[in-house]
Amino acid sequence: GAGVSQTPSNKVTEKGKYVELRCDPISGHTALYWYRQSLGQGPEFLIYFQGTGAADDSGLPNDRFFAVRPEGSVSTLKIQRTERGDSAVYLCASSPQPLAAKETQYFGPGTRLLVL
Amino acid sequence: TQLLEQSPQFLSIQEGENLTVYCNSSSVFSSLQWYRQEPGEGPVLLVTVVTGGEVKKLKRLTFQFGDARKDSSLHITAAQPGDTGLYLCAGALHPAGSARQLTFGSGTQLTVLP
Numbered sequence: 001g002a003g004v005s006q007t008p009s010n011k012v013t014e015k016g017k018y019v020e021l022r023c024d025p026i027s028g029h030t031a032l033y034w035y036r037q038s039l040g041q042g043p044e045f046l047i048y049f050q051g052t053g054a055a056d057d058s059g060l061p062n063d064r065f066f067a068v069r070p071e072g073s074v075s076t077l078k079i080q081r082t083e084r085g086d087s088a089v090y091l092c093a094s095s096p097q098p099l100a101a102k103e104t105q106y107f108g109p110g111t112r113l114l115v116l
Numbered sequence: 117t118q119l120l121e122q123s124p125q126f127l128s129i130q131e132g133e134n135l136t137v138y139c140n141s142s143s144v145f146s147s148l149q150w151y152r153q154e155p156g157e158g159p160v161l162l163v164t165v166v167t168g169g170e171v172k173k174l175k176r177l178t179f180q181f182g183d184a185r186k187d188s189s190l191h192i193t194a195a196q197p198g199d200t201g202l203y204l205c206a207g208a209l210h211p212a213g214s215a216r217q218l219t220f221g222s223g224t225q226l227t228v229l230p
Contacts, residue, residue, distance in 0.1 A: 004158070009207050033217070040119075042204050042220030043159065048200065081203060103147075103208075107158030 002026060006092050006109035012114045013082055021077040023112045025094030032075050033105060034067055035091040043091050082115045119143060120205055122221035125166045129195055130229050137224045139205035146186050146208050153202040182197055195228045
């Protein structure tokens with residue numbers, strides 16, 4: 001399909017390990033967002049890309065979290081020295097019009113991260 | 117403290133009943149959106165409201181944005197089992213021209229029993 005795709009769909013890792021989560025946005029969408037959703041909660045904003053640059057990374061919880069979008073399309077969220085509290089669903093969304101009042105963000109299915 | 121408070125958190129009703137979900141904040145939003153999320157999937161946008169007092173209807177769903185753009189409601193008429201899911205409200209705090217991060221409420225888990 002032509003929607004946002006995320007890989008892997010599930011990731012189990014051990015505390016202290018490094019993980020990478022990938023997001024393929026809808027073709028042509030310039031804006032890309034990462035959110036984190038804990039069980040029983042709504043998504044929490046992590047970072048927003050406009051093109052290749054991180055326009056707003058104020059939601060990243062600490063310096064163990066980092067995200068890149070080198071060519072303005074695919075994005076990778078990187079988590080170093082994972083902790084059990086990092087366990088959550090990581091959602092990616094993309095949008096064609098980041099500055100429009102009626103902007104629609106299209107979400108991917110998420111990556112379920114479990115840190116043991 | 118949640119910036120957007122949703123109520124109720126859980127709602128279980130019988131098919132054919134009506135229900136209302138509320139989304140409240142002390143902050144003013146430039147726009148507010150309602151999403152529906154099913155298990156194992158990302159949220160899917162239902163509606164966006166941008167004008168205070170705005171009312172939008174989507175089949176059996178009616179969405180209202182408060183006059184002061186601080187609150188919103190979702191009303192479902194004659195609920196059906198297919199309406200079951202997690203309903204999320206999300207607001208854009210920043211004015212046009214700024215980053216468009218969405219602030220989500222904690223969600224209302226709706227179960228419609230046949």
